[in-house]
Amino acid sequence: MKTEVSGLVIKEVELSNGNRLLNILTRDLGIITAIVNNSSSRKNVKFLSIHILMYCRFILFKRKEYYTVDEFDILNIFWQIKDDLKSLAVCQYFCELCISLSPDTTVSGDFLKLFLNSVFYISKKIKDLKLIKIIFEIKSLSLCGYMPNLICCYKCGRYETDDMFFLIDSGKIVCKNCRTNSLRNELFARVTKGMLYALRHIIYSPIEKNFSFKLSENALKSLSKLSEDYVKYHLDTNFKSLEFYNRL
Ligand SMILES: [Zn+2]
Structure with a gap:
C-alpha cells in the first residue's frame, strides 16, 4: 500500500x-x-x-x-544548521527528546510544527539558541502529557507575586507567602515575574506565537536550568546530546 x-x-x-x-x-x-x-x-x-x-x-x-x-x-534541508556545531548539537538533542517523548497521532502535528519552527529559527540565527531550547523543552513536554499548571499559586490562588517558586516534580507554582519549610525538601526553582510570563506564554499560547518574546541573559540562564531540570526529572533520562551541547 x-x-x-x-x-x-x-x-x-x-x-x-x-x-x-x-x-x-x-x-x-x-x-x-x-x-x-x-x-x-x-x-x-x-x-x-x-x-x-x-x-x-x-x-x-x-x-x-x-x-x-x-x-x-x-x-x-535547513543546511545552515550543519555549519554551526552548537546549533547542530541542540537539534540532535531535540531529535532525542522527540524520540523519548514519542508524540502520538493526536499531538504529532503540533509537535512537528514546534520542531519545524525551532529549526527554522536556529537556521536563520535570528533568535537566541537558549531561548529556542527553553521553548522546545517546555512546549514539547506540555504537548506530551507533562504540562505544568502555572495559572496561579496552587495554595492561595494568587496570579503573581514578585517571586514565585516552580515545583519541578508537580509542575505547580507556589507564592512566597505560601511557601513553607517543607519546600526545602522539594526540587524547586525561583521564578521572577518575567520568567513566569515567559513560561505562561510558552505553555498557553499557540506554537506560532511562542517565539515572539525576549528575556534578559540572567533570566534565560535561570529558565534554561529550570527547563532542563523539568525534562530530566520527568523523563528520568540524561540525554547524551544535551551533555555534549552543554560542554560546547
Ligand atoms: Zn500562595
Missing part, C-alpha cells in the same frame, strides 16, 4: 546490509520507521542524500508494520 506523508527525519541508522533505517516525525502518523533500500539503481543513489533534519514529502510502501521509502522530494 502506498502512503504519502510529509515529515522531518529525526534519526538515521546504518544497517549491516547497507540499508538504512529512518525515524520520521510526521504530522498525522506520529513517528514512523522507514527503510531506505541500498542498491546501485539511480533512484536509490538519490536516497543517499536523505539525512537527519531534512523535511521531505515521502512516498512510502507499507508492508506489515514497516514502511519502505519509494520516492521523496526535499521541502527544506
Whole structure:
C-alpha cells in the first residue's frame, strides 16, 4: 500500500546490509520507521542524500508494520544548521527528546510544527539558541502529557507575586507567602515575574506565537536550568546530546 506523508527525519541508522533505517516525525502518523533500500539503481543513489533534519514529502510502501521509502522530494534541508556545531548539537538533542517523548497521532502535528519552527529559527540565527531550547523543552513536554499548571499559586490562588517558586516534580507554582519549610525538601526553582510570563506564554499560547518574546541573559540562564531540570526529572533520562551541547 502506498502512503504519502510529509515529515522531518529525526534519526538515521546504518544497517549491516547497507540499508538504512529512518525515524520520521510526521504530522498525522506520529513517528514512523522507514527503510531506505541500498542498491546501485539511480533512484536509490538519490536516497543517499536523505539525512537527519531534512523535511521531505515521502512516498512510502507499507508492508506489515514497516514502511519502505519509494520516492521523496526535499521541502527544506535547513543546511545552515550543519555549519554551526552548537546549533547542530541542540537539534540532535531535540531529535532525542522527540524520540523519548514519542508524540502520538493526536499531538504529532503540533509537535512537528514546534520542531519545524525551532529549526527554522536556529537556521536563520535570528533568535537566541537558549531561548529556542527553553521553548522546545517546555512546549514539547506540555504537548506530551507533562504540562505544568502555572495559572496561579496552587495554595492561595494568587496570579503573581514578585517571586514565585516552580515545583519541578508537580509542575505547580507556589507564592512566597505560601511557601513553607517543607519546600526545602522539594526540587524547586525561583521564578521572577518575567520568567513566569515567559513560561505562561510558552505553555498557553499557540506554537506560532511562542517565539515572539525576549528575556534578559540572567533570566534565560535561570529558565534554561529550570527547563532542563523539568525534562530530566520527568523523563528520568540524561540525554547524551544535551551533555555534549552543554560542554560546547
Ligand atoms: Zn500562595
